[in-house]
Amino acid sequence: MDSDSQMAAEAAAPGTVAATPVAEAAPAVPNNILLADWSGPYSGVPPFDRVTPEMFPQAIQFGIDEQRREVLAIANNEAPATFANTVEALEKVGQRLDRVLSVFGVMTSNMATPAYQALDKEWSPKLSAASDEITLNPQLFQRIKAVYDARQSAGLDTKQQRLVTRLYESFVRRGANLNAEQKQQLTAYNSQLAAKFADFSEKVLADESTYITATEAELKGVPQDVRDAAASAAKERKLAAGTYAIVNTRSAVDPILTFADNRGLREKAWKAFVNRGDNGGANDTNQIIADVVKLRADRAKLLGFQSHAEFRMQDTMAKTPAAAMNLMNRVWPAAAARVKEEVADMQKLARRTTPGLTIEPWDYRYYQEKVRKQRYNLTQEEVKPY
Structure with missing residues (x-):
């Protein structure tokens, strides 16, 4: 449970905040590849080669219900x-759903097909609702708060205290202390953000499905x-x-x-x-x-932050946007100077063959490779297998 894309995937359906549901008995796990434990080396490998879009609705819904x-x-x-019956127990929640969503995220982020795009649009708001259902559960938060309040007297070690503190602050940061009306507004913002992110992904993937053409002669080098990939x-x-x-x-573009x-x-x-x-x-x-910028700003204010940037930075080492900017401004001069040195090396090499040429963004990788070859007798193709 972290912030933006996750928090954008964290909204309950619009309307009033629902009463806390009662626990149900666990049904049998359906015969669905996505719901099975992963097999193979390294504690298992996702079954990417056997997955189809039709498998996801059943798997995601079962995972949500189980969670x-x-x-x-x-x-x-x-x-x-x-700590054991609340914090530690919560760490183990939703493991099957996490596995399903690991595959779901890869497929919807890379497969520009109508079926996967429809899945992303349908399930992103539902997943948001499922996540908010956890964060905004008052009984659950009161248990977390009880462990947090007693963290220094309950015999917890430093790592356990750190985990309790992180968990409590995460819930507070994401709206657990809001009143019912504010929670309703928060879930609406999160639901809209989830839908916007799905639309954004769909449009970018659609543009990534376009192509430019080239002839054999244009592909020299x-x-x-x-x-072969371009021919295919x-x-x-x-x-x-x-x-x-x-x-x-x-x-496809980088090698060109x-x-x-x-x-x-x-x-x-x-x-x-x-x-x-x-x-x-x-x-x-x-x-x-x-729209996303506006929704983020409105959500940040509802959560008690001056801006989305303040909300994002609060849970990082930088803590504030000003500290993050200060770090970037300290690093920037050295980074910019190094880029200028690299471009100067490229420029010198380029003008040996093309007098008057000025390095443009589309020249950078090409001449970077030429400089590497000249200076180190090493090409990207030689490094590629490793």
């Missing part, structure tokens, strides 16, 4: 609150595996023979920026990539960003 039962068992425990992408899109498709994703000798192609690829979501069309995200 609710686990939380209610803690919240409704009649025994006095202790590009490694064969990158050419063109074939999938039924483009004319001899045409290559460079899909508008980082994994690094190795393509054709400067015009590099420029075209760079501009297409950096302008994702900013082209004024159906996939433009500017209004969504403006």
Whole structure:
């Protein structure tokens, strides 16, 4: 349970804050790959190769229901609150749902298909509601507060005290101390943010599904595996023979920026990539960003912070936006000076072959690779296997 994307995935459905549900008996786990324990090395591997969009609704809903039962068992425990039956128990809540959402996050963030986009839109607000149901549960918070208030006299070690403090402050920071009306407003903000983030992701992924084309000659200098991928992408899109498709994703664009000798192609690829979501069309995200900024600001004020930046920084080492800016301003001069040195090295090399050329953003990776090769006799391709 942390902040923004998580807190944006933390809203209850609009309306009044529901009464605390009563714990239910645990049903049998459905026969769904997503709900099974992961098998394989390293404590198990997600079954990415066997997952389909149709599996997620059942798996997510079962995970939410199971997590609710686990939380209610803690919240409704009649025994006095202790570290073991409250804090430690809460740490173990929702493990099956966490596994499901690990796969869900990867698939919805990378698969630009209507099925996965629909899943993201439908389930992001529901997941928000499920998370807020935990944070805004008054019985659960009172148990956490009881452990927190007694942390120094309950025989807890320093690590346990730290965990209790972090948990209590996290709940407070995310609205556990608000009154019923304020909680209702908070859940509305969170629900809207969850929907906005899903819309943003859908539009960016749609732009990443676009492509630019190139010819064999334009791909001079590009490694064969990158050419093969571009040829395969063109074939999938039924483009004319001899045409290559460079899909508008980082994994496809970076090799073009690094190795393509054709400067015009590099420029075209760079501009297409950096302008994702900013082209004024159906996939433009500017209004969504403006809406998110407004919602974040309103939510921060409701939670007692002057700004979203103050809310985000409060739970970090920096603590305040001013401290974070101070750190960046201290680092910036050295970082900027180093970039200038690197560009000067590139500029010197570039003008040996192209007099008058000025390094532009789409030249940076290309000449960076040339300088590395000249200075260290080492290329990115040689490092790639490692």
